[in-house]
Amino acid sequence: xVTFPHCKINLGLNILRKREDNFHDIxxxxxxxxxxxxxxxxxxxxxxxxxxxxxxxxAIKNNLCIKAYQLLKKDFPxxxxxxxxxxxxxxxxAGLGAGSADGAFTLSLLNKKYQLNISQTxxxxxxxxxxxxxxxxxxxxxxxxAGRGEQLExxxxxxxxxxxxxxxxxxxxxxxxxxxxIVPAVPAKRIKNIxxxxxxxxKNDLVNDFEKIVxxxxxxxxxxxxxxxxxxxxxxSMTGTGSTVFxxxxxxxxxxxxxxxGYLCKAVENLA
Numbered sequence: 001x002v003t004f005p006h007c008k009i010n011l012g013l014n015i016l017r018k019r020e021d022n023f024h025d026i027x028x029x030x031x032x033x034x035x036x037x038x039x040x041x042x043x044x045x046x047x048x049x050x051x052x053x054x055x056x057x058x059a060i061k062n063n064l065c066i067k068a069y070q071l072l073k074k075d076f077p078x079x080x081x082x083x084x085x086x087x088x089x090x091x092x093x094a095g096l097g098a099g100s101a102d103g104a105f106t107l108s109l110l111n112k113k114y115q116l117n118i119s120q121t122x123x124x125x126x127x128x129x130x131x132x133x134x135x136x137x138x139x140x141x142x143x144x145x146a147g148r149g150e151q152l153e154x155x156x157x158x159x160x161x162x163x164x165x166x167x168x169x170x171x172x173x174x175x176x177x178x179x180x181x182i183v184p185a186v187p188a189k190r191i192k193n194i195x196x197x198x199x200x201x202x203k204n205d206l207v208n209d210f211e212k213i214v215x216x217x218x219x220x221x222x223x224x225x226x227x228x229x230x231x232x233x234x235x236x237s238m239t240g241t242g243s244t245v246f247x248x249x250x251x252x253x254x255x256x257x258x259x260x261x262g263y264l265c266k267a268v269e270n271l272a
Contacts, residue, residue: 001113004036005101007090008136009164009239009246011157012191012206015184023132024179029144029155029191030097030136033164033268037102038087039065041109043080054088064103064130071126072110072118079114091264093172095240097137103130104137124150144192157195159271164246165233165255167224168264171243173214178241181213199248202235214242221245224263231255 011029018024037054050066065084073079084106090098104127111118118126120138127134132149142157187207194205215222221238224245228236232255233247249255251269259265 001042001109002038002040003105003109005039005090005098005105005137006140007033007035007096007098007101008133009033009166010095010208011195011202011237013208013210013240014187014191015179015182015209016186017184023148024182024184025147026149027144027146027187027191028149029142029157029195030133030152031142031157031159032140033096033166034270035090035096035166035266035268037090037098039102039105039109040085041106041113042083044083046081048081049083051083051085052088053085055091056088064099064134065106067130068103068106068126069110071129072107072116076114076116079110079116091168091170091244093174094168094244095173095238095242096166096168096244097133097240100131100134101137103127104134108138155192155195159248161251162199162234162248162271163251163253163267163269164248164271165228165257166244166246166264166266166268167228167257168244169218169220169224169261170263171218171221173242175241178210178213182209185209199234203229206235206237208237208239210241211238214238218243220261227257231257
């Protein structure tokens with residue numbers, strides 16, 4: 001059985017406060033993008049097998065697909081041995097939620113393939129054990145997120161008529177390290193309210209708090225954002241903790257961004 005985990009971008013990301021459990025309360029909006037990995041699961045006879053092709057997803061022992069299987073195996077000991085093949089096209093450590101999507105889609109695929117009859121609420125609880133943004137990938141619709149990122153509320157946000165250019169400079173950003181440097185603050189405007197404004201106004205109001213930290217350490221990432229605006233982006237931002245930057249353009253806009261450094265550059269169209 002095959003499924004296609006997709007990525008996301010953050011439309012704004014504010015770090016509101018540090019919690020007693022050492023996590024942070026955040027405010028953001030997740031928007032799913034039709035840019036996919038490929039995940040196949042089949043039953044195996046003798047041992048659990050995991051194959052990773054395409055872009056490297058890091059150490060196999062840390063892969064969230066494996067962790068998702070192990071999580072369900074604890075509560076469903078009859079779950080058979082499996083062979084997983086993950087073909088990655090979405091870069092990891094890039095703010096696109098690629099690993100989180102792979103883990104969440106593994107939970108859903110195992111539930112469907114082996115008829116475990118796990119409810120969506122229960123699946124979300126499993127997903128949260130894999131990562132704070134994993135529950136979003138079970139929802140697959142634009143949503144605001146609060147708490148650690150697991151408190152989701154669907155929003156009516158369409159980007160039909162636009163296209164998104166995403167550029168990843170192949171810089172792996174440590175989420176842990178940037179969170180250690182963040183100074184929490186409550187913004188003057190709520191992200192949910194900003195998103196109701198015209199996209200052209202987002203440039204002035206919709207902020208990713210991690211940009212200051214990441215741009216200081218990696219000025220080439222700021223350069224990407226500047227180039228997107230120079231090429232006509234209505235709004236541009238780093239997504240998550242980086243290093244991917246995206247720009248929103250009208251569908252008819254012809255975008256020619258120099259790519260002398262060989263960065264991953266992809267146009268994502270047919271947005272809902």
